[in-house]
Amino acid sequence: MTIKPAKTMTLSDIARLAGVSESTASRALRDNPVINAQTRQKVQQIAADHQFKVNATARSLRTQKSHTIAVIILFDAKTQQAITDPFLLDILGVIADELTRQGYDMLLSTSKTTDKDWRSYYFDSKRADGLIVIGQGEHDERVEQLSDAGVPFVVWGAATGTERFPVIGSDNRQGAQLAVTHLLAQGCKRIAFLGDIRHTEIEMRYLGYQDALQAAGIKPEAKLQLNTDFTAQAGYLQTQQALFGELGSLDGIFAASDAIAMGAMKALLERGIKVPQQLALVGFDDIAMSAYCTPSLTTVKQDTHAGGKLLVAQLLSRINGGKAASQLLPVKLIERQSSLRKE
């Protein structure tokens, strides 16, 4: 028996229909054990019959909990691109689904237009119980203020172990080391690094690049690190203009993202440089297209699924009185045509 309500019902209507007080109806709907089982069943049945939903704003006001998490995507001020663009949809989807499962709603906004003071906007006005920031940018002051305010939040970014707030992210250093070690194993002697190290995550990838070179007894050359924005266009232009101007010969490129790598690849192919025979290429992110470009791109895969779940788990732990800790997620090298030379 499903009755279509003519107007939005309130708990008061349900209570009246059940012949109990509003407080009893409220407790019954929330499975409060002090309510007799028969009463509880009756109230819940009536509510179900009427597709009754508690007024979320009334509940939030009374309980001082919104059951809402705000997610802010941090954009790079210069390119208006998120460093996490490649897998942003994946991670957002996981976060959204996981929050829904935990009984939370998810607010989404971007750093482009968000109010300057996140603490005030989200916490003081009771819009959200917690915050997930996607990306670290170049040490955004607003993130530091959140930390100062002691509000519950977590960040997807580069977990260095030294930050004052919980950061979840892939092991960028390890991923880069895997990539460059692989290029060396393919016989590459001189490898360029395309990526903007002013971003912590990319800085960690550069450290991993250096780790791999040093482990092979090769001294890293500073001029082989080329700051590159996170777009295929930047990768294309940088490869065109910088790689073949003053750097000398290269036989490898480690690009800090797949987008950069694809732009680089196009520049290489246009110059008639055979990939990977003459120059081997590795990206980072394993975007959907990486397997389907020609040649397919070797890349480092981040576990965005685990990342999204972990962000939610850590934040909810913090909200519920527990702790939230930084954590590094494992990465995996995905070998494809762009770097696999025939022996």
Added chain:
Amino acid sequence: MTIKPAKTMTLSDIARLAGVSESTASRALRDNPVINAQTRQKVQQIAADHQFKVNATARSLRTQKSHTIAVIILFDAKTQQAITDPFLLDILGVIADELTRQGYDMLLSTSKTTDKDWRSYYFDSKRADGLIVIGQGEHDERVEQLSDAGVPFVVWGAATGTERFPVIGSDNRQGAQLAVTHLLAQGCKRIAFLGDIRHTEIEMRYLGYQDALQAAGIKPEAKLQLNTDFTAQAGYLQTQQALFGELGSLDGIFAASDAIAMGAMKALLERGIKVPQQLALVGFDDIAMSAYCTPSLTTVKQDTHAGGKLLVAQLLSRINGGKAASQLLPVKLIERQSSLRKE
């Protein structure tokens, strides 16, 4: 003078500091013209000094407006992929930014885990004032129910002019016609269509494909329409298995999305088929990578920026008592290497 509050302030605190009643303080903060300018200024200054933010839940309860819009991303039940994946980030970003500008918050969820009854969950419980659904899927029943309920919502999808609710979307038919007309102009004689016409948007693209053929005096062959999921992988496999099995010779492919096109391209290149000389290829969406694959992909660009803005504008118009109408957005053919044959 910025004073850091020791605890969350309420309007009551601000009123006390200003020496006025709460109702005066409330009216002053909202620029109500019945309040004297001097009083208004005083209250607003004190609020600013304390970084005061009105409690959003209290306001929502009293005003019966949440100032929140829920955005639901509709996933294809089979592939767990959104048809709008290629430009979803773009459109979400525009929607988020535009809503922020209009003083609204944006909730995000996906159709994978959302409560079955959107009217009940979002409207009855006062979580949102309106709904934006991204994607139409295969005539999702939940969208029909929204229409029955008469709640304010808009959909990004295929505006056919016959739907009972406002749909904003690109002119898919026109876009496909442009693409196929272009392929014909490049000398293609037999063109396959890769896309799943069970989706309204793709169905419209197929109509445009047929329009172009008929305008050229060519009778469309049903067997050249191949249902293909919205992934590069599906495009790759379909092109491998179907195109070169029983279809006879082809010299053109119109793929209903860039992802499909890229998969198809890889399959063609692997077979040593020269693109576009032997077989010309056009996609749809103009994703970021389309310009940077090799050869770069000719595609149809959708104006997601205008689309996002229009979705918000139409929905807010509806919420504020006005009308919301379906609208078709213009598309543009972006000619690149994958279809440009040398004369």
Added chain:
DNA sequence: CAGCATATTGCAATCGATTGCAATATAGCC
């Protein structure tokens, strides 16, 4: 000064759910 019109402000109620504590009901034991 009185009267009238308008500006300004504050009281009190409201929104709808939740919860502390007191009142009432129920069950068990002597």
Added chain:
DNA sequence: GGCTATATTGCAATCGATTGCAATATGCTG
């Protein structure tokens, strides 16, 4: 039946902002 312990329920207050309407203040005119 009376007493005690426990179960169950309901009253009333609360959350914090907003707003209708009445009260009060102010300005102008005769």
